[in-house]
Amino acid sequence: xxxxxxxxxxxxxxxxxxxxxxxxxxxxxxxxxxxxxxxxxxxxxxxxxxxxxxxxxxxxxxxxxxxxxxxxxxxxxxxxxxxxxxxxxxxxxxxxxxxxxxxxxxxxxxxxxxxxxxxxxxxxxxxxxxxxxxxxxxxxxxxxxxxxxxxxxxxxxxxxxxxxxxxxxxxxxxxxxxxxxxxxxxxxxxxxxxxxxxxxxxxxxxxxxxxxxxxxxxxxxxxxxxxxxxxxxxxxxxxxxxxxxxxxxxxxx
Amino acid sequence: xxxxxxxxxxxxxxxxxxxxxxxxxxxxxxxxxxxxxxxxxxxxxxxxxxxxxxxxxxxxxxxxxxxxxxxxxxxxxxxxxxxxxxxxxxxxxxxxxxxxxxxxxxxxxxxxxxxxxxxxxxxxxxxxxxxxxxxxxxxxxxxxxxxxxxxxxxxxxxxxxxxxxxxxxxxxxxxxxxxxxxxxxxxxxxxxxxxxxxxxxxxxxxxxxxxxxxxxxxxxxx
Numbered sequence: 001x002x003x004x005x006x007x008x009x010x011x012x013x014x015x016x017x018x019x020x021x022x023x024x025x026x027x028x029x030x031x032x033x034x035x036x037x038x039x040x041x042x043x044x045x046x047x048x049x050x051x052x053x054x055x056x057x058x059x060x061x062x063x064x065x066x067x068x069x070x071x072x073x074x075x076x077x078x079x080x081x082x083x084x085x086x087x088x089x090x091x092x093x094x095x096x097x098x099x100x101x102x103x104x105x106x107x108x109x110x111x112x113x114x115x116x117x118x119x120x121x122x123x124x125x126x127x128x129x130x131x132x133x134x135x136x137x138x139x140x141x142x143x144x145x146x147x148x149x150x151x152x153x154x155x156x157x158x159x160x161x162x163x164x165x166x167x168x169x170x171x172x173x174x175x176x177x178x179x180x181x182x183x184x185x186x187x188x189x190x191x192x193x194x195x196x197x198x199x200x201x202x203x204x205x206x207x208x209x210x211x212x213x214x215x216x217x218x219x220x221x222x223x224x225x226x227x228x229x230x231x232x233x234x235x236x237x238x239x240x241x242x243x244x245x246x247x248x249x250x251x252x253x
Numbered sequence: 254x255x256x257x258x259x260x261x262x263x264x265x266x267x268x269x270x271x272x273x274x275x276x277x278x279x280x281x282x283x284x285x286x287x288x289x290x291x292x293x294x295x296x297x298x299x300x301x302x303x304x305x306x307x308x309x310x311x312x313x314x315x316x317x318x319x320x321x322x323x324x325x326x327x328x329x330x331x332x333x334x335x336x337x338x339x340x341x342x343x344x345x346x347x348x349x350x351x352x353x354x355x356x357x358x359x360x361x362x363x364x365x366x367x368x369x370x371x372x373x374x375x376x377x378x379x380x381x382x383x384x385x386x387x388x389x390x391x392x393x394x395x396x397x398x399x400x401x402x403x404x405x406x407x408x409x410x411x412x413x414x415x416x417x418x419x420x421x422x423x424x425x426x427x428x429x430x431x432x433x434x435x436x437x438x439x440x441x442x443x444x445x446x447x448x449x450x451x452x453x454x455x456x457x458x459x460x461x462x463x464x465x466x467x468x469x470x471x472x473x474x475x
Contacts, residue, residue, distance in 0.1 A: 066439050134339055139422070141440035167339050167421045170439070178421070182321050183338045 359401020
């Protein structure tokens with residue numbers, strides 16, 4: 001009796017939870033976007049869906065490097081929004097984006113941040129002091145903000161001195177989180193991420209990068225919804241989307 | 254030859270973690286196996302919890318307790334100026350927590366399998382409790398303990414989620430093999446990923462084969 005009810009449970013539960021997907025004539029597009037676009041894109045997604053009934057936008061936020069790997073391995077994304085040109089170049093070379101669909105849609109800047117409840121830092125030079133034991137940044141191998149940080153520090157001749165103190169995050173959001181929790185004394189994130197966490201982190205300085213930070217977006221070559229994906233791209237350049245991006249601190253492309 | 258530092262780091266972290274887990278596990282296992290006290294089942298459940306909890310949940314609990322602003326972490330930071338976060342010691346802590354239940358469960362089963370008659374005989378013949386434990390109980394439970402230790406070691410080697418949250422991913426300091434594989438895949442460095450994965454697989458299979466041999470010999474000898 002007990003065994004029978006157990007077997008029934010194993011059949012019924014998956015059937016109940018596995019079968020339920022609403023029959024929809026809706027198209028769904030999957031946008032794989034850099035982690036720093038989390039807040040702004042969620043809002044843009046809602047407003048795009050409102051303007052385009054019958055289209056739903058789902059998001060996959062992660063470090064650009066991870067997204068590129070996923071798409072190269074066949075992940076079913078329709079749109080790829082990258083935090084740097086280099087990753088989009090790699091995508092183009094790998095043939096995973098639709099030729100000619102690539103456009104720039106936003107700009108950002110690199111900032112040095114510190115937890116609010118720690119004595120203030122003055123600038124990059126302070127990072128060498130003994131008080132700063134750990135610095136959070138993105139992993140330069142897969143996270144654009146990490147690459148920007150490394151090249152900015154190299155340019156200032158600080159990379160060799162600071163590299164041993166750096167804790168590599170798997171995305172800019174993880175680097176931000178380390179600073180927010182006060183586990184590190186400083187971190188490098190985008191200005192837009194610092195703005196989202198302004199009650200926990202304080203911006204110490206804006207760091208000049210030799211390449212301006214411009215975000216490109218493109219339609220994924222293997223997309224099954226190229227039309228709707230193109231529509232989303234066009235929407236990103238529209239005044240409404242640009243206003244939302246500006247609200248979160250992004251600059252014009 | 255790709256950089257194999259993560260493997261050495263993993264071995265080091267896993268060894269320390271297994272040793273610490275062993276000490277605590279044997280202690281608790283002997284207590285719960287030999288004495289029936291109120292709340293024993295509850296204690297057993299709490300000690301087994303890390304086995305069933307998602308590693309990220311464990312990592313979160315560890316951060317809450319040991320993070321710079323956590324309960325014990327803030328005390329450590331204030332009095333000794335040290336933090337376990339982003340250190341290999343923190344990695345050991347995370348690995349110990351995930352490996353402990355495996356050792357505890359195996360050890361308890363091993364001790365319960367040792368007939369108390371032998372221990373009673375030794376006591377009657379004049380052995381102190383300590384001698385009874387080390388000369389009778391432990392040797393008879395050795396096979397089960399060894400099997401548990403190997404499983405715990407494998408688990409400590411393989412931890413990712415909890416270790417990532419507590420120790421972060423610092424190349425050369427806390428980047429264990431599991432994290433190095435993750436990083437390598439993220440960066441598209443399949444060469445390194447393949448090497449690390451191959452070595453880890455061989456090690457894990459070896460451990461399992463040896464554990465099975467120990468367990469089956471124990472059964473056959475009974």
